Amino acid sequence: MLLKTMLATATFLAVALSPVAAQDKVKINISGSDTMNLLTQRLAETYSKKHANVEISVRGGGSGTGIADLLNGLVDIAQASRKMKEKEIATAKENGYDPAEYVVALDGIAIAVHESNPVKSLTIGQLRALYSGAVKNWSEIDPNLPSAPVVLFSRESNCGTYDFFKEHVMKDATFAPNTSYLAATAAVANSVTKEPNAIGFGGVSYFVRPEGLRVVPISVDKDSPAVNPIDVVHHHVNLAVIQDGSYPISRPLQYYTPEEASGEVKSFLDWIISDEGQAIVLREEYIPLGNSAPTSESKAQ
Amino acid sequence: MSASAPPLDAPGEKNPPASGSPSFSPKAVRDRVRHSTPFIQRLKEFAIEKLLALSGWLSILFILLIFVFLFKEGLLALRQVESLSTFFYSVEPVMAYDAATAETKIVGEAVAYKWEPVSTPPRLSILPLLWGSFGVALLSAVLSTLSGIAVGVFLSEMASEKTRNLVKPALELLVGIPTVVIGFFMLTVVAIPLKNILNPADGTSLIPAYQSLYNMFVGSLGVSVVIVPVIASLVDDALRAVPMDLRAASLSLGATRWQTTWRVVLPAGVSGVLSAVILGFGRAIGETMIVLMCAGSAPQISLNPFDSTRTMTATIAAEMGAAQQGSLHMHTLFLVGAILVTLAFFLNLTVELIANHYRKKIRL
């Protein structure tokens, strides 16, 4: 709270004291999901190059942080790798906002293991077994796997990836107590490359060029085919399986605005959905919105 | 000093400097001293005194405000829960894996100590966090107390002036290194070789329990890097405050240097040494970045010091930014903060009491 107050004060001061020359510039403040940070930064850079009157500042902190900032009126856009929660929407209403949602891209959660781990594929149920601690040794999943204790890595609870994983994989289970929570997907990827018995998860785009680790194909259940979100031959995201939703752990990435977007913010959002914007999405190894984006449609409602 | 300048009010006296009599007039000086303390001087004195008092009171006020704020926010958490047990344990489903269907199902319920603040309902057992903080602090204390005291004793009792002038600034520099740098160093340079040495993959393990790359031990090692110099420096100061006379007395009775240190200097400086150790412990409890980076951040209660762990400080640092304002999660983080401040308070109180106790006893 203190932090927030300080931030608010700082923002206020920054705005109040910014030089006169900047006054005719429109400022768009964005904060939120760390997974989306890189993408938003690229988008902002390109956009403000073309629109000299717009200045866009992008901050991470996690989806929760972004939404909290939005509800406190600190930002114009919150980037979130998860949907706003009922509670958050309620708070927004209390604060006099009516947040609008804009899906800008898609993402998938990749499950990664050490490159030496021979595991071929995992079901959602097996993932849940591993992360809830029901299974503590790799050989319990498959006798062909090494008899070694599972080392679990997760993102910190302040990020959309965590929420998404908890909702779609863990369901009513809680994480095993020995789960290590790391502050960034890069840290997860890094740790998995160093721990032979590790398993970790994070945004697909972090695992396009896996070095020292392997992305595991995931299936909904035992009878469904396992799907790999990465095209391991060509080192890019397996666009099709995410756009058509056949990869079980994929999700939309969205922006929230306090109200229906208008003015410069709206132009920015429109531009992102345009071919030009989506090309950047693709280039940054996120997943562009296809003609049909069932994952996003089904959840956006 | 010229003899030609006669003193002001003793014209009659002969006054060659060589004779040893003063070349100034005692009376003039006396008048000056007694009658002319200028008003400005007094004002200055007054202002300085009040300014110092003010800054003293301000710092006390500031600390009080922190206390009040933390407790006010933290205690709100108590009101937000139905039962205080929320802060200690929760009843969780027991999951079992069915290899035939590759599914994981609930098979029962059990008490669990979980810190999983972002879930419905939030799991907010502070026990694993307390465990982590005390575990790291105790382990760091074990790792650093002896070496810290040893270095302090070396500096104060054995080292030549030259060595000391080299080592002491080096130690102070070490204390001054931002802990995030030490954390980063442990994370990238130390953690992996350490595990490879203590539990190599080829099965010739020294410590089979060493499974996690980032764990309480690595964290404590990093924290020790910070507190060894803290303890060493404080011990050095404490021992150097022991009067030289006592060392001379001991040596003059035929004691060796080591006997003198062990039998006289250390006992005489024991309050300082104890204070140093407790302050080191407090520093370890309060340490944030190192444990956040390389202790593994797993909120679990495990007796194995080579398991990952999560401390109160690391939790606050990792979660405060994203916790929703007014939420139970945020207030619980404040509660954890209040616990930390209370701990710090009592540790400092202990230091003060110990110091007082020995000060009376030893009257140094």
Next chain:
Amino acid sequence: MASSPPELREHKSIAGFPKHGAPDPSKYYVDIQKLSVFYGEKQALFGVSLGVARNEVLALIGPSGCGKSTLVKAVNRISELTPNVRIDGDIRINGETIFGEKADIITLRQRVGMVFQRPNPFPKSIYENVVYGLRLHGVRDRKTLDDVVEWALRHAALWDEVKDRLKTSALELSGGQQQRLCIARAIAVQPDVLLMDEPCSALDPIATAKIEDLILELKKDYTILIVTHNMQQAARVSDYTALMWLGKLIEHAPTEEIFTNPKEKITEDYITGRNG
């Protein structure tokens, strides 16, 4: 008074060779030869040669800052504690040099006890203060320790005052009592030379008289160097007196001679109180 406990009076060689093979001792038991002491750049003693014969008392007198403490501290090499101190010349005890390469500083200090200018009891009990030196050398036997404590405290004229509170902290004693405790502590290890640096400067006349009696008594067994600013004391307790001045030895003669018929003008002025 009881004489010293027997088993504690064996004399090890300081210089590392057996006593009987030692070179013929000079007439002085403690023989200071051309001693110069420097504190960094500053020279505090200028080639002082001086000695004390066995079982005699030498009083060192002279104005403040003339180097008396410096001289005394050189005899048990405690001056080496001071950083940047440099010593030239030689000191022999019973004919053995104390500065030789083989010289054993521990043995030297066991044999040359010292009482400091300011009382410096350890922050321990009275009892533990007295037995400190014995414990260092592994004496554990309770009876011996008790006997030594009583013997040493009696000799230091402190026994009657403290016999009921031997376990209380030495720091609760008055300054004068503390000084007598330090004397007891020094004699408890049975040295054969005793260095006393103004031992009575903090004592009242009664305690001073007691210490003076003690010195006369100890003389039977010890060789004593005592620094004092008190002329009467020097006259009362010493066999020889040496006057020092600005780091130099001015006169060294039998006490009676110094006080009745000094050869040097400085000495005469000093002892009659006309200078310094």
